[in-house]
Structure formats: C-alpha cells, structure tokens
Amino acid sequence: MIKHLIFAVTLLTSVTSCKRETLKADIIITNAVIYTVDSAFTIAEAMAIKDGKIIETGTNDYISKTYSAKVTENINGQAVFPGFIDSHCHFVGYGLGLQKIDLIGTKSFKEVIERVTAYTRVLDGDVASNSFDKNDWIIGRGWDQNDWPIKDFPDKNILDSLYPTTPVFLTRVDGHAALANSEALKRAGITIKTKINGGDLLTKNGALTGVLIDNALDLVSVKIPKPSPELLKQALLAAQKNCFEVGITTVDDAGLLKKDIDVIDRLQKNKELKMRIYAMLSDDSVNYAHYLNAGIYKTDRLNVRSFKFYADGALGSRGACLLENYQDQKNWKGFLLNTPKHFEDCAKLLVKKGFQMNTHCIGDSAARLLLNIYAKAAQENNEAINSKIKSGNKRWRIEHAQIIHPSDLEKFKWAIPSVQPTHATSDMYWAKNRLGNDRVKTAYTYQDLLKASGIVALGTDFPVEDISPFKTFYAAVARKDSKYFPERGFQIENGLTREQTLRGMTIWGAWANFEELEKGSLEKNKFADFIILDNNIMKCPIDKVLKTKVIATYINGEKVYTK
Secondary structure (H helix, E strand, C coil), rough: CCHHHHHHHHHHHHHHHHHHEEEEEEEEEEEEEEECCCCCCCEEEEEEECCCCCEEECCHHHHHHHHEEEEEEEECCCCCCCCCCEEEEEEHHHHHCCCCCEECCCHHHHHHHHHHHHHHHHHHHHCCHCCCCCCCCEEEEECCCCCCCCCCCCCCCCHHHHHCCCCEEEEECCCCEEEEEHHHCCCCCCCCCCCCCCCEEEEECCEEEEEEEHHHHHHCCCCCCCCHHHHHHHHHHHHHHHHHHHCEEEEEEEEECHHHHHHHHHHCCCCCCEEEEEEECCCCHHHHHHHHHHCCCEECCEEEEEEEEEEEECCCCCCCCCCCCCCCCCCCCCEEEECCCHHHCCCHHHHHHCCCCECCCCCCCHHHHHHHHHHHHHHHCCCCCCCCCCCCCCCCEECCCCCCCCCHHHHHCEEEEEEEEEHHHHHCCHHHHHHHHHHHEECCHHHHHHHHHHCEEEECCCCCCCCHHHHHHHHHHCCCCCCCCCCCCCHHHHHHHHHHHHHHCCHHHHHCCCCCCCCCCCCCCEEEEEEECCCCCCCCHHHHHHHCCCCEEEEECCCEEEC
C-alpha cells in the first residue's frame, strides 16, 4: 500500500512538473493590443516568436504560461500591427533621389531656381553657380506647377542663363514630365525637329521650352551617368532607414532593372539590406532576356515575379489617356506610351511564362484597353486572373486605376486595383479642371473598386507622394490632405473603412504579391514582421492618425528600428 502511495505521489509530481514546463520562444510580446488582421480580424494580447516567425498569439495569461523566452517585452497596452506593405513605390529611385535636389513643395518656379542655385553653391564651395563643373549633371525632382500661382509649365530660359555649359534635368513630381536646359537637350540630340512616340516636346513661339513629357524624358535620362554599385548601396540603405522609421517592412518597387536587382540580392544575402522587396521588372529587353528564361526568382526577402508596364502618363501633365477630351485643353485626350499590340503581345507572353502583369493606368481609356487585354489573355488561356477566384491565379494588377469609366468597373473581376490614396488628396485641387464636374466623380473611386475586385492593394507611390503610410491611411479613410482639408472629405462616398484600409496596407498587399501565406497578418508560421505604434489608428479620432509615430519596427523578429 505504501509503495503504491509513493508511486502515485511520484507520478502526480511528474505530471505537474510536465505541465509547468514551457515551450521555448525567442521573444514574447505581452500587454499589447495586437491587430492580427487574420480572416476574423482577431485582436490578441500577446505573441510568441521563434526563429523569425510567429509561433502563436493569444491572451497574456495563455502565452505567458505556455512559452518562455530570454526577451519578454511588456509594451503597456500599445497597438501592434503587421508591418506595412507599400504596394506601389519607387524604393530605389527614392533612395537615389535623397542625393539629388529636393524640389517637393516648391510654391513657385522662383523657389525651384533658388533651391537649385543653393544646391550648386554648396557643391562649388560657395563659388558662383555658373562655375559648376561642366562634366556633372544637375539633377532634381519634385516640382509641380499645379502648386504655383501661375500654373503653366515653366521654360528653360533662366536655367540657360545660370548654367550655359552644365546640363540640368529637373523632373516633375510624378516622373512624367521634366524641365531640361539647352545643354541637356544638346547632349541628348534634341532639336525642334525631333519626333517622339508616346511623349511630347513642348514648344512656344516655334522654340523648345525645355519641357519634356513622358517618353521624351528617356532621350535625356539615358545620357545621365548611371550610379555606381556603391552609390546604389548607399541609396538603398538610406531608403531602408526611412521606411523602417514609418513602419514599412515590404516595398513593391514598380520598375527595376536586372542590375539593380542583383545589387539588392547581394546586399540582402550579406544581411546589410533587411527590407523585403517585391520587384516589378521594367519593360526592358535585358529583363526579358534573363528572367523569361531563368523564371521567377524568390528568396525570403526578394520576390521577382512581375513586369511593370506604362500604358499612359499622368493627369497633372496631361499625359493620361482619356476617352474624351481634357476639360482644360481642347482637342486633347492624352496618349498611350506604347502600342496596343505591344501590351497584347506581352500579356500573351507573361501568361505563358507565369509572370504577373502590372500596368500603370491613369486615364479611363488606358484602363479600358488594359482591362480588355487582361480579360482576353485570361479567357484565351483558360486562366483565373480574377482576384476572387483561387489562390493559384495570375493576380494581374492595374496600378493607380485612377480614372475608371463606370461601365468598366465590372472588368475588375480580371484585375487587382493597386491604388495610392494620397493621389486623390493631392490631385483634388485641380482634378476637376482636367476632367470636369461629372467625370471627376469617376476618379479615385476606391470603394467602387473594392466592391468590383474584392480587394484593393494600397501604397504611397513615394517619392511621387510622401513616404508616410499614416498619410495613406488618413487619405483612404478621411479623404483629406495633411492640412485636414476638405472638412467633409473629398468624394467621401469612395472612402474606405479603417478595417478595409488596414487590410489594404497589409494582407491584401501580401495577396497581390502572392505572399499571403508568409506575411500580411500576424498568424502562426508567418514572418514576425510587425510594428508598435504610439497611437491606435483603429480607435483614435481620425485626425489624430497623422500624428502617429512608430515606436519600433521588427522584421523576422529583429528590431530594425526603435524610436
């Protein structure tokens, strides 16, 4: 009897001891408000992480009793979200742009000139501006004539007088127009007789003004010395730093060359570049030659499986291709940047090779053309491109989807709309001038696009717009700019809810990248990419969203930024 009693006590002690053993984790986050963004939009209190992935989320009590870790962070009720996915930006271009003249926010052409001369004086050691080294180019980006009292395009005369032997190339904020001085035009071989398809050279009184539209930019940009690998590395690391500070953990770079991707891949493998990058390949012969033979390239941090095309230009520079004439320019509908046959041929090729097709469409004519091409390619190849059908489909995207004729909305069963909410709040001041009172209602229709497609992937388009995802969130929900204008929101009927917006910045962005099984929500076995905010953007007064700061950013469970 005594032996049996001793055995029972020993067994009970052993069982109790087993129950007290905890599972090992690397990091435990407790006392949080964790928006998992799973299918049920579950909110958890705690999270356990091991080997860069999420083991489990749950209550404080459950996670604390089940797991133990060397690092446990009690974050005192702060909000936690999946790392933001910027579904359309220009990460490499942004980084390189940090080393050029910043013309964003200039309120007049005079201010543009002031910034240029200030920049060149610094480089010259405060010597007269026109002594700047004639072998160097003066490069800037960010001006927007719509923000100036006189909203006409500028001309090159002042630049010619200041820099008669130095080429100057100043790109408009949207990247679809630029101002070049005479030396830059000379080096590009551009004269009044130059012809360009899918672009324009603006003239006045029979002379070139220096303003280039869309494909005309390429004639000059091809002459600009390319950045060295070391300069590109510096640019990438600078861009990464700024992205982490605002909570971005994945960027969809809309248009890259193989040489850029090779540098990115090397830096990621060396663990210098930690940003996850979804690379859209530029419509370029070198890219086709390599990737269509080599196939999709995928690592944990780099995904190369899509091509980016430009159907048309931008609304601000009147390069968007419209079904009807511009309201503020007679007999002008804009233009396509390539032939319909080019897009049709590429669609057939990409369906065959298994690559995603992502096309920049601002105008309703461009969007109609590409939506029809997408549908035809899908039907001819018996492919499910529809974003609502199945996980194995092609998930082709319309980038920007800015102006959509109402009769074409139903065609988004063939496409994912990838939109940038701050475009609406930047363009709202002058969009009506371009489109008229009725047609402007067909622009920036994010709620309509969501209903048609089932998802919307949200981004910033930085450096065209500000890098801040909080401005994206605010513009999507409140439909206001950073000055809280207009009071009732711009075409507020097409605003998104907070939940829809958060999904668009996380799980829907991951879905548009074929990455929903590894990121976009804080669920078991997904990457531990998450951010801690000082403000709960899902609960606070909506105007307070713009004041939100990131306390910490994590990628793979590694803290890559702390406030």
